[in-house]
Amino acid sequence: MKLTATAMNAQAFADSAAELLTQGGDARIILDPETGLNQYFSQPRPSDAIAYASSTANDISAPAFDHGCRRIAEIAPDLTLSPDGYAEALERLRHRIRASYNLAEDVEIVFSPSGTDLEYVGLALAKEKAPGGIRNILLGADEVGSGCIYSARGQYFAKQTARDIAVAPGEPVGGRIPEKIELTNVPVRDDLGAAWRPESVAEEVDRQVIEAKAEDRHTVVHVVHGSKTGLVLPSLEHIDALAAKHGGAVSFIVDACQARITTQAIHDYLARGCTVLLTGSKFMGGPPFSGFALVPRAAVEAAALMPIAFCKIFRRGEWPDNWPDVDLLPRESNLGLLLRLEASVFELERFQALSIERVERVVLAFHAAVRKAMVERLGGRRIAPYAPGERAEGDAHPIEMRTLSTIDISHMPGQPDFDEAKRIHRALVDHGVRLGQPVKCVRLPDGRWGGTLRVGLSMPQVTAFDALDDAALEAQFERDMTTVADALEKVISA
Known part of the structure; x- marks a missing residue:
C-alpha cells in the first residue's frame, strides 16, 4: 500500500524526496552505499560541509529542499505522477523560467536530465541542414x-x-541522427594556461566553417559562455561576423551550462537565433543533474522530425508541443528530474530577485577572499578567465569570471599534477571541504597536465550572503577560505 504525504511523517517524506533526487538520471547521481555520496562527493540533502563546488555539483540547500518537498507533496503526494501531471508541472516551470529571465513566450524550452544530454538538442536542430552531415565545433573540449x-x-x-x-558509451544514438557527425576541438588556452585571444579563436572557427562548407557539411559552433574556467568565447561581434559571412551554413549553440550568465547575455544570444544551454546543477545551485535549452521558436519550427532514438532518452513532456513529430516520445513521468528542476528554478528565482549591484557586492568579496587565501597565502596561481592584458573582461563579466576561480596548484609543495589534484580533491571531503573538480588547462614541462582546483560561488550562496552587511560578509568569507586553506595544506602535506 502506498503512503500519502499525510500518512508519512515529515522525516519519512524528506527521506523519500532525497531518494528521488538520485533517480531519473544516469549513474553519476547514484549514491555510494558506503559513503552516501555520489561520484562528485555531494549528497541529495542539505549539508554542513564548507562547499564551494558549484563548478562541479552542489548539495541542495535547505530552502530548496523544503520547497521541493512541499511541491512534490502538492502534486504527487503518493510519490507517483501521471504523464499529464508531469507535462503540466514542466509547463509551469517553463513559465517560471521565462519570467525569471524576462523571456518572450516565443522562446521554447526543452528539459533534459543533464547538460550532457542537452547536446542532443543541437544535433536535432542541425541534423538535416546539409547533405554531408554536421561538423560540430567544441571550443576547448577540456x-x-x-x-x-x-x-x-x-x-x-x-x-x-x-x-x-x-x-553503451560511444554507441551511436542513430534513428534520424546522421552518422556523419565530425567533432572538432578548437583549443582555447596555451600550454601555460593563458587564454587565446577571441579574434584568434574566431579565425580558427572561420577556417573550420570554410572547410566544412567545401565538404557540404553544416557547422554547429559551440559558443562557450562561462566555461569550466570562466571563459567567454567567441564574442558577440565575432558571432555576428561569422553569421554574416556564412549565413545558413553555420548555427550557434551557446554552452552556458555553468549558468554563469546574465539575463542580458541570454537575450543577446537569442536575438541572434542562438540556442542557449543551461543546467540547474552548477552556478544555479540545484542538485545534480538537470538542464534546459532555450530555443528560439523559429528554430523549432524549422527543425526536422524528432529523432526516433530520442525515445530512449527523453519523455514527451520535456519537449515543446510544436517540435516536429514530438508525439513519438513516450508519455511517462520522471519525478526525480522534476524535483531537481524545481530546486534549481527555485534558486534561480531567488537570485534573479537581487539587483546586479547587490550580487556584485557579494561576488567581489568572494573574489578577494579567494585571492587572499589561495594565491597570497598558499602560493597558488589563478588561471585567468580572459586573455593576457584583457583584465577589463573580468570586470565586465563578474558573474561569468568572478564567481569561479581556477587555481593552479602545481607549484605548491610536491608539485601536484592532475592525478594528484584528483586525490587532493577527494581527500578534502574528509576534512569537510568540497571544491570544484580539477580541470585540464595547464601543462607541466614534461607534458603532463598540471594540478588545479576550482573554487566556485553559487546562486544560493549569493542569496544567503546578501543578508550580511559588508563587515559580516568579509568575515564569513575569511572564515570559510581559512578553513579551505587549512584543509588544503594538511592534504597536500599528507
Whole structure:
C-alpha cells in the first residue's frame, strides 16, 4: 500500500524526496552505499560541509529542499505522477523560467536530465541542414563536460539513459541522427594556461566553417559562455561576423551550462537565433543533474522530425508541443528530474530577485577572499578567465569570471599534477571541504597536465550572503577560505 504525504511523517517524506533526487538520471547521481555520496562527493540533502563546488555539483540547500518537498507533496503526494501531471508541472516551470529571465513566450524550452544530454538538442536542430552531415565545433573540449565528446558526436555517453535503458558509451544514438557527425576541438588556452585571444579563436572557427562548407557539411559552433574556467568565447561581434559571412551554413549553440550568465547575455544570444544551454546543477545551485535549452521558436519550427532514438532518452513532456513529430516520445513521468528542476528554478528565482549591484557586492568579496587565501597565502596561481592584458573582461563579466576561480596548484609543495589534484580533491571531503573538480588547462614541462582546483560561488550562496552587511560578509568569507586553506595544506602535506 502506498503512503500519502499525510500518512508519512515529515522525516519519512524528506527521506523519500532525497531518494528521488538520485533517480531519473544516469549513474553519476547514484549514491555510494558506503559513503552516501555520489561520484562528485555531494549528497541529495542539505549539508554542513564548507562547499564551494558549484563548478562541479552542489548539495541542495535547505530552502530548496523544503520547497521541493512541499511541491512534490502538492502534486504527487503518493510519490507517483501521471504523464499529464508531469507535462503540466514542466509547463509551469517553463513559465517560471521565462519570467525569471524576462523571456518572450516565443522562446521554447526543452528539459533534459543533464547538460550532457542537452547536446542532443543541437544535433536535432542541425541534423538535416546539409547533405554531408554536421561538423560540430567544441571550443576547448577540456573546458566543457567530459561526456560531451560523446553526445556531441551523436553517441551515448553513459551505460544507461535517464529512462533507465541500458546502452553503451560511444554507441551511436542513430534513428534520424546522421552518422556523419565530425567533432572538432578548437583549443582555447596555451600550454601555460593563458587564454587565446577571441579574434584568434574566431579565425580558427572561420577556417573550420570554410572547410566544412567545401565538404557540404553544416557547422554547429559551440559558443562557450562561462566555461569550466570562466571563459567567454567567441564574442558577440565575432558571432555576428561569422553569421554574416556564412549565413545558413553555420548555427550557434551557446554552452552556458555553468549558468554563469546574465539575463542580458541570454537575450543577446537569442536575438541572434542562438540556442542557449543551461543546467540547474552548477552556478544555479540545484542538485545534480538537470538542464534546459532555450530555443528560439523559429528554430523549432524549422527543425526536422524528432529523432526516433530520442525515445530512449527523453519523455514527451520535456519537449515543446510544436517540435516536429514530438508525439513519438513516450508519455511517462520522471519525478526525480522534476524535483531537481524545481530546486534549481527555485534558486534561480531567488537570485534573479537581487539587483546586479547587490550580487556584485557579494561576488567581489568572494573574489578577494579567494585571492587572499589561495594565491597570497598558499602560493597558488589563478588561471585567468580572459586573455593576457584583457583584465577589463573580468570586470565586465563578474558573474561569468568572478564567481569561479581556477587555481593552479602545481607549484605548491610536491608539485601536484592532475592525478594528484584528483586525490587532493577527494581527500578534502574528509576534512569537510568540497571544491570544484580539477580541470585540464595547464601543462607541466614534461607534458603532463598540471594540478588545479576550482573554487566556485553559487546562486544560493549569493542569496544567503546578501543578508550580511559588508563587515559580516568579509568575515564569513575569511572564515570559510581559512578553513579551505587549512584543509588544503594538511592534504597536500599528507
